[in-house]
Amino acid sequence: MTTRPILIHPDPRLKKVADPVAEISAEMRALAEDMLETMYDAPGIGLAAPQIGVLKRLIVMDCVKEEGAAPQPMALFNPEVTWTSDETSVYEEGCLSIPEQYAEVTRPSEVRVRWQDMDGKLREEQFDGLWATCVQHEIDHLNGKLFIDYLKPMKRQMITRKMQKLKRERARA
Amino acid sequence: MSLRPILTPPDARLRQVAAPVTAFDAALRDLAGEMTAIMYAAPGRGLAAPQIGELRRLFVMDAGWKDTGHRAPRVMVNPEIVSAGDATQVMDEGCLSLPGVIVPVQRPSEVTLRWQDLDGARHEETFTGFAATCVQHERDHLDGILCTDYLPEDARADALAQLRPRP
Numbered sequence: 001m002t003t004r005p006i007l008i009h010p011d012p013r014l015k016k017v018a019d020p021v022a023e024i025s026a027e028m029r030a031l032a033e034d035m036l037e038t039m040y041d042a043p044g045i046g047l048a049a050p051q052i053g054v055l056k057r058l059i060v061m062d063c064v065k066e067e068g069a070a071p072q073p074m075a076l077f078n079p080e081v082t083w084t085s086d087e088t089s090v091y092e093e094g095c096l097s098i099p100e101q102y103a104e105v106t107r108p109s110e111v112r113v114r115w116q117d118m119d120g121k122l123r124e125e126q127f128d129g130l131w132a133t134c135v136q137h138e139i140d141h142l143n144g145k146l147f148i149d150y151l152k153p154m155k156r157q158m159i160t161r162k163m164q165k166l167k168r169e170r171a172r173a
Numbered sequence: 174m175s176l177r178p179i180l181t182p183p184d185a186r187l188r189q190v191a192a193p194v195t196a197f198d199a200a201l202r203d204l205a206g207e208m209t210a211i212m213y214a215a216p217g218r219g220l221a222a223p224q225i226g227e228l229r230r231l232f233v234m235d236a237g238w239k240d241t242g243h244r245a246p247r248v249m250v251n252p253e254i255v256s257a258g259d260a261t262q263v264m265d266e267g268c269l270s271l272p273g274v275i276v277p278v279q280r281p282s283e284v285t286l287r288w289q290d291l292d293g294a295r296h297e298e299t300f301t302g303f304a305a306t307c308v309q310h311e312r313d314h315l316d317g318i319l320c321t322d323y324l325p326e327d328a329r330a331d332a333l334a335q336l337r338p339r340p
Contacts, residue, residue: 043214046174094175
C-alpha cells in the first residue's frame with residue numbers, strides 16, 4: 001500500500017464527473033487500499049478517487065458509530081444515492097482537498113446508498129449521522145462537486161483565494 | 174472528508190465551563206458520533222466536547238484501543254466524579270489540545286464516575302489505572318481545566334514551550 005498525494009482545490013480534476021468502474025479488478029482493489037491508507041494518514045474519514053487524480057467512481061470511508069463499534073473501512077465502487085430523508089442535519093464539514101477550512105453544510109440526515117463492494121457484490125445500506133454526511137460529501141466528489149459549492153459565493157471565493165495562496169506557498173517550499 | 178479541528182491554546186473555549194446537556198436527542202447522538210470519529214482520527218484516547226468548541230458537558234473515550242486494536246468507544250454525558258480513593262498515581266498525560274506536550278500529573282488512582290448515556294439513562298462505574306486518569310482528564314475539560322494546570326509555574330512554562338501546531 002502507498003499513500004498518494006491529495007489534490008488541492010482549485011484543480012480542474014476536482015470539477016470533473018468521474019467515470020463508472022467497469023470491472024472491480026485487482027488494480028481497482030489496490031487503488032482502494034491506497035486510498036484508505038491515504039485517508040488514514042491525512043487524517044480523514046472519507047476520500048474520493050478524484051482527490052488523488054483518478055477520475056473513477058470510487059470512494060472510501062471510515063466513520064465510527066458510537067457504541068461497541070469495530071473499525072469499518074469501506075470501499076464503495078459506483079455508489080449511488082437511492083433515497084434521501086426529508087429531515088436534514090447540519091455538520092461543520094471539512095475536506096482533505098481544502099485543508100483547514102470548515103463550514104456548516106445542511107444535507108439530508110439519512111440516505112440510502114447502493115454500491116459494489118471489493119468483491120463486486122451489489123450492496124445497499126442506510127446511513128445516518130456523520131456517515132450520512134460523509135457518504136454524500138464523497139459522492140459529490142464523483143460529480144465534480146465540493147462542499148464549498150453549497151456556500152454563499154462570497155465565502156466560497158474567500159476560501160478559494162486562500163487555497164490559491166496555499167498552493168503557491170507549497171510550490172515554493 | 175475531514176473533520177473539524179481540535180482547538181489548541183490560546184482558544185478561550187478551552188477555558189470555559191461547559192453547560193449541562195438537557196436534550197438527549199438525535200443532535201446529541203450526531204455530536205457524539207462526530208467526536209468519536211475525531212478522537213480516532215486524531216488519534217487519541219479521549220476527547221471532550223469543548224475541545225471542538227462545543228461547550229456542553231460530554232466526552233468520549235476509548236482507553237484501550239491503541240493497545241488492543243479493538244475499538245470500544247464510550248460516551249459520557251454530564252459526568253461527575255462521585256468519589257475518589259486516597260491513593261494517587263502519577264501518569265504522563267498528553268492531550269489532543271496540547272500537541273507535543275507530555276506532562277506528569279498526580280491524580281487519585283481510583284475514581285467512581287456517574288454519568289448519563291445518549292438516552293439519558295444513568296450509569297456509575299469505578300475506574301482504576303489509566304482509565305481513572307483518562308476520565309479525570311476529560312472531566313476537567315468540562316470545567317476549562319487542562320492537565321498542564323497541575324504543574325508548578327516554571328514546569329508549566331517549559332511544558333507549554335513544547336507545544337507545536339497540529340499536523
